[in-house]
Structures are given as structure tokens and as C-alpha cells.
Amino acid sequence: MTEFDPKIVGFLCNWCSYAGADLAGVSRIQYPPNIRIVRVMCSGRVDPAFILEAFKSGADGVLVAGCHLPADCHYISGNFKAYRRVTLLKKLLQQFGIEPERLRLEWVSASEGDRFATIIKDMVKEIKKLGPNPLRAGGKTSG
């Protein structure tokens, strides 16, 4: 059987984290090809419904990344809003039978290409330990 290769969806804010991910690229910092990035203007735009949709559609992990707390947010406080929502959603995820560790909230600035790559490497490693998203397994246990 081939090794479990997790699928991760990343919601990245345009100003800090998406720029940080671009910087990882221009710096040629290599990380595993498991993430599919969705650009949003602000981490505060990320509706919990988007995250749930990602899990429902089979994501093994979801990353929400925005500008550093407390004051880097391009829109003043969108990062705090993301912080509140993600924290709350992590609690709810457990009740849906999804390990909260599958959802991560990280702060990545425009100058932190290396940090972005490190987060992805770490996330892929952790999710490999957890195995596939239980929803994706369609009720059946796997890996």
C-alpha cells in the first residue's frame, strides 16, 4: 500500500502569510507538496464554514494563517477574529469526530518564508501520524 499522503487546505491572508509563502518560493525553501493554498484578503475572512467544508470534502488538515498577533494585521484586528473562531471551532471539531490537531492557526509574516515552510513540514508530519481524515474514510477505519 502506498504511504498516506495527507491533503491540506491552507487559508492564507494576502498581506502576511500568502506573501510569506511566496517568499519561501523565491528563497527556494523546499517543503512537502501537500498543501493547496486558498488566498483570502484577511484571516478574519475565514468563515468556520470554509474550514468545515474543507474537512467535509476530504482535507486531512486545514491551516489558517494570518499576520502576527497582536498588531501586524493589515486590517487591524482580523487576526484576533480568526483566533477566536479557530479556537472555538477546534472545540467543536472534536464533537464531529475530527481531531482538533488537524486544524492549525499560525502567524506568518511577509518575511518568514522559512517559518512557513517549517510549519508545513511539521503539519504534514503530525497529520501523517493521525492518519486520514475520519470523514474521508467514510466511516470506515483506515490507516
Added chain:
Amino acid sequence: MVDKVGAVLVVGGGIAGIQAALDLADSGFRVYVVEDTPSIGGTMTQLDKTFPTNDCAMCILAPKLVRAGRHANVHLITNAEIKKVKGEPGNFKVTITRRARYVDEEKCTGCGVCAQECPVEAIDEYEQGLSRRSAVFVKYLQAVPSTFAIDREKCIGCGTCQEVCRADAIIYEEKDEDVELSVGAIILALGFEEFDPSLKSEYGYSRYSNVVSSIEFERILSATGPYGGTVLRPSDGDLPRKIAFIQCVGSRDAKLGNNYCSSACCMYAIKEAVIAREHNPNLQCTIFFMDIRAYGKEFDAYYSRAEEEYGVRFVRSRISDVKKVLGSQNLIVRYVEDGEPKEEEFNLVVLSVGMKPPKHVEELAKTIGIKLNKYNFCSTETFSPLATSRLGVFVCGAFSSPKDIPESVAQASGAAARAGSLIATGRGKLTVAKKLPPEIEVSDKEPRVGVFVCHCGTNIGGIVNVPEVVEYAKTLPSVVYAEHNLYTCSQDTQRTIREKIKEHNLNRVVVASCTPRTHEPLFRETIREAGLNIYLFEMANIRDQCSWVHMHEPEKATEKAKDLVRSIVAKARLLKPLKKPMIDVTPVGLVIGGGLSGMTASLELAKQGFEVHLVEKEKELGGNLRHIHYMLGSEDPQERLRSIIKEVTENEKIHVHLDAEVADIEGYVGNFETTLTRGSDKKGINHGIVIVATGAVEYKPTEYLYGIDSRVLTQRELEEKIGEGEFKARTVVMIQCVGSRNDERPNCSRICCVQAVKNALKIKELSPETDVYILYKDIRTYGFNEDYYRKAADEGVLFIRYDDDHKPKVTQENGTLKILAMAPVLKTWFPIEPDLLVLSAATIPNPDNERIAQMLKVPLTKDRFFLEAHMKLRPVDFATDGVFLCGLAHSPKLIEESISQACGAAARAATILSKKRLEVEGAIANVNEDLCSGCRICEAVCEYSAIEMKEKDGKLVSSVLEALCKGCGVCGSTCPTGAISMLHFTDEEILAQVRAALKEEKKYD
């Protein structure tokens, strides 16, 4: 007063000329760009990648080329030269000779059939002679204009091109013609010429085919180059295993008369070595150098990475000669290391050629009436780096001194500001508005998506299987057309995109290439020209976030690219056209920081006719310049400072706020509202732009007994002492890189080497018998400052190198200050007992940067200097519209560089302030009043008070104030009834994107 002519002539169409042209054209002036060759772009088009970001040169340049090519107020006059300049500042008459191109620019479509059929094979200068071209040719694939030209020296007159040209564009009988232009100012952006390495015959350049110049090596690296991006050597097409780079070829060479340093070669050689290694991981690269001059922003970090991550080997040695190995195409490089003569065999030798003044410069200087310096570069002064000796004629880029791309770009914007200031009264008199076709109605039509996938040379195509992605895209719902391009951003592809939109009735366009952060504006403009609303466009980032980060997993990268395309197509299908609201612009600037940069920026803005608030937290203007008492040249910095302060305080458009701080900044481009505090006083001001010029501070050393022994000073303290006439010492030791180039601060502070040489020369002038030792890691007196380094050495200043493992040791024994330094060749410690120890302390960021960055919502680098929008091509812009930066706030730099940047920031600001009304973002929040329950949660979460509650049909509903909304989307994700949608990032668009990123579905709906 006679009206000034509202037009500018820019001579030279390289990156500097293009930047100056765009800045002027964007701030209300007509611009003519006269370019000697048939296309604009200059040397940068030949480069493969650029340091320190490893960005692909063509990728970042192409959007600017394309913009210059289609700007309604930029007129490109290629294949042309200056014949005569008459008149005075504000009103010049310039005669241009337009050499015959023999191809009609109006008719030629750039299809290239003529070149395919042409029987002639001539040397291709663009490819540095490494390949051939036809007699009818275009300089490079993405050329702007893309019109072909006939090289009549090579043309045999067979008539084939005329026969095959269906556009009937060939005109054999075309003659050279003279054109007269009326302009108010002239900017010289003539660039440079590469040093001809055959003049250094010991390196065997013209004798051995495997000795190439650095620019030839750029072409060898380039995907569009003669070997398609595979690193091969010219003699036999073999893959080299060992490459030697030899530095300072034609620079720092008194024998040749080129004593100056060419400033960019160390970095480009490191870059070429890194990129070559990326192409072939088994390659060994060795750089032979005298000093590594990685003095720019983040350059030292790049240098360290080259050594540590890419295994580039650095050997400090001047090469005596290069010989061919008998019976082989390999080369023997002979050098001296640690006093030992050595020999080493290489497969390929790259000569890092220096920059020389442009061709025929003496003749041209005479025609234009400007003075040249002793090296035949344009003569300028420290405090007016952008002015030539003729009033109304300005200079920028490598023509004034060898420099890299960001310096050239900042100077180009700076020269644009100086020209704009001169002819400010002519603003808007000669410009025309761009005509665009009406927008095609698409809302009632089924989505028809076109997908354009970019190879980006080899940046994407070398890893991701691009044709496979294209074939895959064709299978996606609503995709009716897909193709791949070598560079999707090039001028010819813009035409293709427009044609395909028409041909296939496309109503949504997707480009899969690099990042929307840099390239979205270009493609939006293209689809708008084809009649589509700009919001009907999306980008899939398959380079920065795919091919570049998965270089060793091509198959998985291809799968990921397909996923990204699929998911962005799913979003694109749902895109809706949007309108951009117009806002009024407050034509006032706010400049934070009253040092040299802040004052210069304020003056330039005021001269352009805009009001300025200049805020300084200290009780007087002047900043760091107050501590500079003499220069390397003859200028008196304190006298200059007094005259600048006088000019600033007497200018009625500049409001100086001393002892004041910026407490709060609200608003957005065109309409900022700022609160200044002065003690307990508060004052509100309205302005349209912000320029950050907060400077930097000198590091207070904690090493080498500083603060413990009063004989230990910083360079600045020494200068104060000398300035006050208090200098007396028999022996002085200077230690370089105190607080820079270490683990805590890996980067170079740039100014300290020049400062040390300046102070050493001053000491020698005041007291020739004083012994001066400079203990250094690399001497980084780049550009013409190299002359002073040599002068210091000639006058007996002793330069002694140390490395990190053998740093000088400073002790105090019985009242004697004692320094142990490692003698380089003998490898023994020897003692010096100086009267003064002077530390070249780092230039460190202003501690206020953190607070100001957070207030303005702009980023800082890891070193805590401000981080510009793009290190190479947007050196004085922030990613946030309407906010700019200059001077030491950006990174350590010399006086002339701060002035250039400050003028540059003013020019960039003028592109906004010169507009009465500005289009702002259309991707904002939108309320569906039927769904709104009037709960007011959106009103509470909005940080910008952009939500207003209003009565409608007897119920309270929320409504969005368009000009205030910044489009963050927080309200949309908070609304419990789903009444607010964040346009261009709607729930359904994002959900579709998420679903499609994870699953292949026949239909998404």
C-alpha cells in the same frame, strides 16, 4: 513666467529609463523614451535571475515593459539616437535621429515568419554571440515593441522577407529620419557597457571557448538562452562539473585605469553560482575574489546561504592567469592562497566583468552638453546625485556610477521627481486619456473560461509538466480554451490573450503562473483591453507556491499544479464583474522623519506643488546628518545641512512639526487622517500619502571595552572629535563590522567601510605621522569610493584582515590599551598599543520602526528595517497603496543614496497626489438587504466604520460605505444570516475553490 513644457525625454530604455518614464507618465506628463536598440529592456532582459530574491529577471521586468509599451502617455522611439539639444530648462528642443528599421511598426504583428525564412545567419548580440540570428530579427522573444527590424549590414537583399510578410510590413527603401521633440526636461538613463574581457589577455577569454563572461553565463543559465537553460560549456556542449568565477575583471584594476569597483559583480557571481548549482546539484562552484562586497539589503544573508546551503567555495585570491590543459578543453587556474602558489583544473571559467561607461559616451556628452567624471561616467555631486552639469538634464542608473537594479530603480524614480519638479506647471497639459472598449456584458452568459499556463522559462516548465497541465485544464468544466506560454507575462502573450478572448468568446480568464501579488495588475489590464471587466480574472500560483518549493518532486508538483488550476477555475467560473468606486484625493503629503531623507522628500513634493507635513520627533531637523562633519570629497556637510533646513523652513508649502510624533494614522490611500502629538497637544491632519523616513541609529557596542575604556570610540564619536578639533593620537586602530555581520545581525551595515576610510584619510591629513590600522573582514568601498581606499593605502593606512575565528582581542593592562590582531600570512598574533580604538559600529534600525510599522500596517524585515513591496523593482513602495519609504529606514546607505531614494519616494507619491480622483478597490463588502436582519454585528466588527445602519421599508438594514471599506471580509464571515458577501471572495466562490482543491468533480454545482 513662461509655461514649462509638460513633457520629458528619457534617453535609454533599460530598467532605469522605463521606471522614470512610467513614474512621470503616471503623474501627468508626456514621456518620450529614446532607445538606441530596436527594443526597450536593456541589460536586465539578458539576466536569468536576480539577487537577493532569485526572482526571474524577465518575470519581474516584463510587466513594466508591457506597461511602458501600452501606456497612453509613454512614446517609445526605438532604434534612435540624440542628434542635437537646444533650449533651456523647461523648454528644450531635441532632435532625434530615428534610424531606419525597414519594418513598419504599425503593420508588423511580430509573427516571426520573416525571421524563419531569412537565409542569413548573423551573430546574435543579445545571446552574447553564443548563437545565431537572422538578418531580420527581434532582440528577444518578449521584446517591446515586438516589431522586427532588418540589420542592413547583414541583409543580402534577397527579398524573401518581403515575399513572406502577409502584413506587408517590410520597407526596404525606408530612410533614417530626424524628429524634433519639445520637452521640459531630459533624463539620461544610458546604462553601461560590459567590460571587454579580452583586454585581460591573461585570462584567455578570446583564446579559449570555455572562458566566458558573466553575461554570457547569464544567457547559458537562461531558459530562453542558447542552451535552453541547461548549463553546458561552449566548447563541446559537455556538462561542466567544476566552474571557477573570477571577480574584478576590468574593475579595481589600476593598470587598466579602472580603479573603481563595479558594485554588483560580487552579488551577481554568487547568484550565478547558486543558480548554476540549482540547475545541476553535482556542480562545484568556486569564486575567486579580493573582497566579497555583499553590502546591500539582505545581501550578506544571501552570501552565507550560498556558502552553507549551496556549497559555493570562496577563495580569497587574485588570479594570475588561466591556461588551457593540453589535449583537453579544461582550464588551469593559477592563484596564490595564504602565500602559497596553487593550480586547479576547471571545466568552465566565468569572468565577472565590470561596468564601463556606455558606448560613444564622450560624443553624446558633447551633444547634450554634460560633464563626465574621470572614468567617463556622468559627473554628479554627493548632495545632488541626480543632477548633471547641465540644468534641466538629470541622470539615473548605472550611467552615474556602477550600481545594481534596485539602486537604479530608486534613482530613476528620483530623477523623475527632479524632472517633475522642474516642469510642475506643465503637468496635465500634454497628456491624453487611454481609450478602452466598452465592457462586455457577461452576467447573463454561461461561463467560458480560458486558461493560460506559463512555463516561466524553466522556472515552472523545468519542474511542472506544463503541457500536461494544459491538457488537464481543457477537461475542466467551463474551460473552453487552454494553452501554454514560455512567458505568459510577455507583450506578445498579452496580444494572444486578447485574441483568444475574442476568438473563443472567453468571459473568464485564468493564468497559472506566479503570484497575483506582482502580476495580477498586468493581466487585469490585458483582459480589460479586450473588453472584459478586470474582476473576471484569477491566477493560480504554480511557481512561488509550487514549482519553486517542490523542485525535487516534479511529478507531485505537476499534480499539485493541476489541483491549483482546478480549484482556481472553480472559483473563476463564479466571478462577477465589479465596479471600482472613485474617491477624491487630498493632495497633501505626510513625511515621517526630518533627517536628510525626510527633508529631501518634502522639498521634492513641495516643488511639485503639493503641501507637505514634515514630522520630526526631535527639537531640530537634520537627523544623522548633524553628526557628519566632513566628506570624502570637498563638500561641507554642515553647510549643506544648513541650506537644506533653510530651504525647508522657508518653503511655504512645507509645514514642519518639531518635537512631534505621529500618534495615530487612519484612512487609506488618498485620504489619510493622522493625529500628531506634541507633548499633550494633539493635532489632526488630512493627507493623501505617507513617506516613512524614520532613519536609523548607531549601534552602541558592548564589545571591545566600549563604554569601559574612554579611548574606545565609535566612528561617529571619532568624527565628532575631529570635527571639534580635538583629535590627537599617535596610533589609531579601527575595527570593522562591530555589531554587523554577526549571528545577531547577519547583514552588512554598508556605510562603515567608507566611513572608516574617510576618517583614516582625515587623520592622515591632520597628522600624517599617526599610524592608522584598519582591521577588517572585507573592505566594501564599492563604486568610486574605491579610489579613496587606494588613496588610504597609498598614504600608509594599514589594512589588516581578520576572520570570525580570529577576531581582534582587546585588553587593558596597567592603563595600556592593547590589541592583538592576527597577521594574515604569518598566522601569528601581533600586538598594537593604540591611543584610540575606533569601532565601526553597525547602523541599526530605529526602535520606533516597530510602532510605526504597526500603525501603518506595513512589514519589517527580520533585521527590523522596513520591508518594501519588492526588493528589486519596488524599492521605495510598500505593498500598501499610498505608503512609501526612503533613506536609512529602508537599510543602511550613503548620503547620495538616501537623497536618490527620497526623491524616488516623492516621485512615487506624486503618481497619487497628482490625481484629483483615484479608483479604489472594487472587491468590497456588499449587503443583500432582503437577508439582513439588522442585528448590527457587522457594524460592531468593522474596524473602519464602513458599515452604516439605515432604514429601509420600515426595517433597519446595514449598508456599506464604499470608500471606507477595505475589503477584509470580516463582516462577511461574521454575518449570521449570510446577508453580507465579500465581493470577489464570496462564500460560494471560496467554497467552490476549497471543494475543487480537494476533489475532482464533473460538476461543482
